Amino acid sequence: MDIWQWVQDIDPELRRGGQQRLADLIRRIPSATVDDHHDRVDALAPEALALAKASGLPWVEVFVRHWHLQSRVLHRCQGEMALGEAVALVDYAHGEAARGCPQAVCTVQDLAACYSRVDGPGWARERADVSRETLARIDPTWPCFTCISCEYSGALREQGDPQAALEFLDAQQKQLVAAGLGRERTSLLSERIACLIDLGRIDDALAACEDAIANGRREESQRRARQIDLVRIYARLGRGFDACRHLPVPEDILPTPSHYESYTDALVQLVRIGAWPNDVALGRLLQRFIARLRLNGSHRLPFDIAAAAADLALGRGSPAVAALHLAAMERLAARLHRPAGASERLAALRLSLETALKQPPQDRPGDPEERLRACADASAAEPDDPALARSHAAALLDLDFAREAADLLERHVDAHPDDDAAVDLLEAAYRNAEDDDRHRALGERLLASDDPARQRRGRWVSARRLTRAREWDAANRLLARLAEDPADAVHARLIHANNARHQRDWPTVLRLVDEALQLQPDLGMGTPDWNRMVAATFLGAWDRVRHSAARLRMLIEGDGPIDLRWELCRIRVEHPSGKRQDLYATRTGPVTARLLQISRIDQPQRLFDRVVFDPNPLGSHEDDDGQPVYLYAEIDPLHRAEYRAFTVDGAHPGDAALTDLRRVAQAHRGSFQVQSGDRYRVTSPAGEERPGLYAFAAFPSDADLRAASDALAAVVAGLADPLVWPDLAAAAGDDARAEQHRELARAWTL
Known part of the structure; x- marks a missing residue:
């Protein structure tokens, strides 16, 4: 059964029934999963599940739960913490309520993968058995055929037999070809690469990896996985420069634990050939x-x-x-x-x-790992010395051994309950270890004390825990209580303001930062002023924007709205589909920018939108003059320009005609932007290859699209080879031109 056809079929059915939000969610959750945006999956899945249950849609419930498990198990490597849900979903998907659900088979993959995450080699036999039994019930026409095949291959590898796994993949590929689905072979390439690396067939692994990059899946997670595979392969070939060139930065890997094993192997191999430092x-x-x-x-x-x-x-x-x-x-x-x-x-x-x-300790002054050794030795020699215990714990925390630091500090605090410095370290250890249960217990224990000072400390501990858990309202109630104490009045307000910013509560953000500045006029510059400018921009409080800008030494003359033309930047936007896109923009103020790039045309257009962005850069690159072009994340639009965009495709008309096409778009208050590169080629009906052009043309919602289409047609009228824009012609009401362009597109296979 074609699972995605079922999704296509149920989408209009949900929308006709007034379930637009659920229809959007069942598209966004898989997209966020395969693009490694797992925080969004966790935010969207409970809402989708509640809507599915309320509407009495068990198949949709299975779909949502399955994709949440895909995120949790296949991407984030959750084992025991997801095992109960994986077992429960298999039972539900194969029960009476969900009988016939097209994703029932997929839930078996979730369970098999979950066992693998707990202990791959330890559960390999069971994983192989359940995969083999499932494959016996489906055929290559099922989209899950390749998924379950990869599960079986992985089980064989974990049993120590990569050769058998490779031979199995060859047999599955033959079945796909016999069924006319040879293109689906690319879904087996990740397993093939793993088998070939295990077998030491590195040149073959490189060929398979290059095949996967050129022809395989394009999702963000798959793209990163193949990058890591390239590093592993190049390092084994002794090509250190090529390996390092493809290595993703750790910040892109940390959110997705499914990459950890291969990334570790890549680093180990780089260290082995001297291409990466074996350091702290x-x-x-x-x-x-x-x-x-x-x-x-x-x-x-x-x-x-x-x-x-x-x-x-x-x-x-x-x-x-x-x-x-x-x-x-x-x-x-x-x-x-x-x-x-x-x-x-x-x-x-x-x-x-x-x-x-x-061996004697090495002489490495300032080395954190040598400091740990010294602290551990000193603490072991004098276990009752509070200062030594704290130093030992701090050294552990410095090296990210938070769980070990927490265990040490718990024993110390039990023996020295009045060691406030150790309590602060213990909270940091719980926070870094993401140990919410013990963090909560610490806050509750302090709050229950008869000592007002310890109660105050308990409020801070609990407020910080709740903030990290994004339980904003509960955290803010504690912060409001803390703000009543003059000693905490400013700091509590600023933390509360930061929480309110996450809640998009701009009046509260502005009020709290204003109050903090009144209480402490010499408040240090930085985050409070940036938060204040974001909130004030949304609220149109331009005097406060200018005041904070001046505090940050940004002189902005005049009064009223700020809409200037500053440096080029890029803005990361999130479309309704959940897909993110980085778009070029011009900065128009401290926290505003106008988008200059035509965005995805399958989503509401963002060209010329004015947006408010988070002023903390996500990264940067240098332009042709060596100047940094910073990347910022959009918070929300300030003004929507309401443009529509259309594709233009065909043979390249030459630079002069291309200039005229841009002028036509500009004359209609629009923009014409080329998307293709020099390698894009189109083929005539006679089989002759030509340089191609693929572009976007965007126009405001009130533009005369018929006039724009006619003007574009006048530019290309004398060309020997076609350029077509069927969607623009259709939107302009020119059915004849739309059909003519569709026929040309079919003839030229555009």
Whole structure:
């Protein structure tokens, strides 16, 4: 059964029934999942599930729950914490209420993958069995045929037989070809690459990876996965420069734990060939991977990464760090379903660590890992010394061993309950470890104290926890209480203002920052003023925008609205579909910009919209003159220009005609922007290849589209080869030209 055809069919049915929001959500959730926007999945899925249940739509309920699990399990590697939901969904999808649901088979993949995330080799036999049983019930025409095939191949690899996995993939590809679905072979390429790397067939792996990049899936997660594969392959070929050129930055990897294993392998291989430093930064990154996976209830993956991290730590002379990894591995090994070589790896690491600990400490002044070793030794020698315990915990936190720091500090605070500095460190450890339960308990314990000072500390602890959990209203109530104390009046207001900004409560943001500035006129410049300018811009309080701008040494003359022409920048917008796009813009004020680039034409057009952006840059690149072009995230539109955009496609008309086409668009208050590059080619009905042009033309909603279409036609009238814009002609009411352009597009396969 074609699952996506079912989605196509139910969309208009939902919209006719007044369920526009649910129709939007069942499109946005899969898109956000495959693009690694998992915070959005978590925000959208509960709403979609509630709407599906309220409408009595069990198939839609299965769809939403399945895609939420895809995000949680396949992308974020949630194991035990998602296992209950995976089992429950299989039962529900195969029960009477959801009988015949086209995604019932997909829920089996969710469960198989979940077991793999807990302990891949340990559950490999069961994963292979359930995949084999499921494949027996479907055929290559099912979209999940390739998904379940990859599950079976992965299970064979985890059982230690990549050759059998590769032969199985070859057989599945033959079935696809026989069914006339040879194009679907690209969905098997990720597994093929993994098999070939495991087999040491690196040149073949490179060919498969290049095939996947050229012809495979284009989602953000897949794009990053193939980048990492390229790094792993190039490093094994000794091509360090090429490998480093393709390595994604850690910030793009951290939100998606499904990349951790391959990214770790890539870094290990780069270190092996001397193309990447084996340093403290690498140790911190791998520890963040391990901590995230442990939090998610995964056991085998963090065990394997901890083993690699321990070897690297020993290699750079940091046995104290290696000892921490060994302790984590021992705890993880106890939870594995089957040992599958874990005992041997632990024994080998213990032996290596024993040898390393016999070596004298290295002379590395200021090195955080050597400081950890010194602090651990000192704390062990004098376990009752509060200062040494705090130093030890701080050294652990500095290296991202937050869970270990929390365990140490809990024991210390139990013995020294009045050590306020240790309580502050303990909260930081809970926060960094994302241990919400213990963080909550700490706040409640302090609030229950008879000591007003400890109650105040409890309010701060609880307010910070609630803020991190995005429980804004509860956090803000505590902050309002804290603001009553003169000692906390300014700081509590500023934290409350920052929360209100996340809630888009602009009057509250402006009021709170104004009050903070009244209480402390010499308040340091920075975030408060930027928050104030954002809020004041939305509210039209331009005097406050100018005042904060002046505090930040941005002189803006005059009064009233600010709409200037400053530097070029880029703005990251989010379309109703959930897709994000970075668009060129000109900055018009401290926190405003006007979009200059035609956006996706399958979404409401954003050209010339004036937007308010978050002033914290997401990144930058240099223009042709070496000047930085900063990227900012849109907060919300300030003014919508209401443009419509259309495609123009065909043979390239030459530079002179292209200039005339741009002039036509400008004459109708629009814009003509080329999207294609020099490599774009079109083929005539006679089979002759020509340089091609693919462009967008955008016009305001009140433009005379018929006149614009006629003017474009006049430019290309004398050309030997066609340019077509059927959608623009149809919108202009010119049915004859629209049909003529459609016929030309078919003839030229545009």
